[in-house]
Amino acid sequence: MGLDTAASKPHEALAALLAEEMDAVNALIEERMASEHAPRIPEVTAHLVGAGGKRLRPMLTLAAARLCDYTGPYHVHLAATVEFIHTATLLHDDVVDESAQRRGRPTANLLWDNKSSVLVGDYLFSRSFQLMTETGNIDVLRILSNASATIAEGEVLQLTAATDLATDEGVYLQVVRGKTAALFSAATEVGGVIAGADTSHVKALFDYGDALGIAFQIADDLLDYQGDSAQTGKNVGDDFRERKLTLPVIKAVAQSTEEERAFWIRTIEKGRQEEGDLEHALGLMAKYDTLTATRDDALAWAEKAKSAIGQLPEHEIRELLADIADYVVARLN
Template sequence: MAVVTNFDPGRRKPETNALDALTALVAEDLEACNELIVQRMQSSVDLIPQLAGYIVAAGGKRLRPLLTLASARLCGYEGRRQLMLAACVEFIHTATLLHDDVVDESDLRRGRASANAVFGNKASVLVGDFLFSRAFQLMVEDGSLDVLRILANASAVIAEGEVLQLTTTNDTETSEQAYLEVIRSKTAELFAAACQIGAVVASRPSAEERALRDYGMNLGIAFQLVDDVLDYSARQARLGKTVGDDFREGKITLPVVLAFRRGTDEERGFWRRTLEEMDQQDGDLERGIEIMARHGALKDSVERARHYAAIARDALGLFPESPVKRSMLDVLDFVVDREF
């Protein structure tokens, strides 16, 4: 079994959970958003709210809608449009989770049975489609063509990223550039859109809109990089997932890319056998983690995440100091340093 590794023991962790601090700053808005989520996932077809409620209830910190609410607050917006759009962002995210678990044939999500394991693949795909459709209904209700353009584009890019990931799965020749294109599309694009629409509803200048988009994009890249490292280093009890899910599914993430490039011929043969041919034996996961550690693949992947977090930090330099800005900056440290 893998163990948690301290990749940089000298780095200070945030003293408090930055997500909790940011949540507290927009608590009233988040509560209203959660009420909207519950209202808008209702349907006369009983299975839809039942299945949607199952995965929404298993949700984490609502990070993506939280970013929409925080970005609107950062821009000084005092209306209520951000509430419906934050719910829209959460529906898009939840729909992608439902579809991902079917594609990946996952049985667990955050430590409990995935929706497809409980309700079946067909129901999960169709309810995912329902949530995508509900998200577009919310966009239309908002009435902004700019918002519709941003979120519709994000939905298309996410789908492209999922298909692109299919082309890199089991391919040990995948480049770092190709890997980054996958995570920009399937993960970071929604982070970027979630932040960008906060500036749009506040009618802020294009420079601020771009800055928030850059913040979200680079935060999203850092988030996924760390997630991919944690798959080889974290305990299930703390993250709600088993170690090595990506390995068992043959996914090519940055730790694998770096270990493959830096490895010996014999080690590259190991990766081809386990991830291309999917010939996995007892002890292979542990050996893979040992190879990654030997070549610094996990540590350097975290350093890549810190690089993108630094870019996100610079993007917020355009905005005046405020409690929300401070918390959004702290989230960057929290995302990179979680569980290390």
């Protein structure tokens, strides 16, 4: 989902501040997504990379490096690494989810095929590791390789947890930390590490990225049930129709009566959905006020992100990062 629903867009202000470095990142991405022998690789990659994403994750790496007064060249390599990992996961996700649209455009697996999406995703993961090693910093290699493993683990966990009513908020948080927050926290952490920042500052950057990623994903999951389709690019209730147990439903299931639980078993676990089921599901969420509770959770994680970044020295970048934390949940107002 996009970040264009509010009037003030701090990620655009951050992009303007980091424009020169982002140009270098984009040039490096274009250079490294090339393939001498397999022209389909740049074709598929260019389709997704050129689809108008905000490049928030690589910007976070650049922002963290500048916040820690880094003056070397390798934050550009790390930002490109983060974007390659993100793009690879999107290609794989669209195959797993059998998606037909991303960012308002047909998915690569629809335009080409599943095999191309999976293999090009693998290529981008490989390219990301090449970029990591060029920094000569074992710590950033450890952080980003761990993040890659965590992302894959989170996606596999989601496969089993998404339709299992035993999934509670703890498991949900583990999935979110894997599939979303792991790359946010790695993106900010490596920016501090490459700059040689104090351990406490690196920890603050990690905590910021972790909390920001969780707030971001909870907000997305909430907007699936109460967002504007024209702005989110999704139809209300897509997660319900796809039998995904996200936080608003998990909270409703936890409080359900025996009859209500039978409804969730039929629609989510067994996938036997009928006309009017979405409306009934929304009614149960309203009964237990789970949309409000989910919104409160998203706001709390945004506050945790701001609190973490508040431990760093005063800097215009720090203020923009705090604004971004507010912004990802401002979509819920």
